[in-house]
Amino acid sequence: MSNVIPIKQVDLTNQPMVNFNEIVSYREVLSTKEIAAIEHECSLYEIRPAAAIDALQIVQNERRWISDESLYAIANMLGMSATELEGIATFYNLIYRHPVGEHVIHLCDSISCWLHDYQTIADHLRKTLKIEFGQTTQDGKITLLPNVCLGCCDKAPALMLDGELIESLNIELIDSLVKRLNGVDNG
Numbered sequence: 001m002s003n004v005i006p007i008k009q010v011d012l013t014n015q016p017m018v019n020f021n022e023i024v025s026y027r028e029v030l031s032t033k034e035i036a037a038i039e040h041e042c043s044l045y046e047i048r049p050a051a052a053i054d055a056l057q058i059v060q061n062e063r064r065w066i067s068d069e070s071l072y073a074i075a076n077m078l079g080m081s082a083t084e085l086e087g088i089a090t091f092y093n094l095i096y097r098h099p100v101g102e103h104v105i106h107l108c109d110s111i112s113c114w115l116h117d118y119q120t121i122a123d124h125l126r127k128t129l130k131i132e133f134g135q136t137t138q139d140g141k142i143t144l145l146p147n148v149c150l151g152c153c154d155k156a157p158a159l160m161l162d163g164e165l166i167e168s169l170n171i172e173l174i175d176s177l178v179k180r181l182n183g184v185d186n187g
């Protein structure tokens, strides 16, 4: 049986410019490991599209971000439209639709953190990393992103680094985090 599945045509009106309207086999895009992991997640749900977030995370874990090609392949594999999957991917701020660095810092910019010296921490991060929010350091190591409340308002200000929640931030803690990233990466 052919593994080639026609990608559904989508209405791109008012949609981001994703233009990959051709027949593609997800097996030509996704690795065996990715496909096996996604199939496992699908087996846990009644319908395949329910595994969308898991599938996006599986592919992102391997590739750091979700390219248009990956998005279409995953949608293809789950039997849903690329538009539906794009809506899910862009809703969750931990799914990256643009390339990111080896490490991603999400700094909370919601109310409790604002009231607990957010601006000092944000300014220090921007100055130390020499980037603005939404950018990646020149060496490709660290991406800095804003984030809505991380759910630990009693320990504001807070950030998430590669999925690890780091609370009660101060300048010294930021400096040690950045050193840790560079130290680990420099071996």
Ligand code: FES
Residues within 6 Å of the ligand: 108, 109, 110, 111, 112, 113, 114, 148, 149, 150, 151, 152, 153, 156, 157, 158
């Ligand atoms: S406002 Fe920053 S953790 Fe809630």
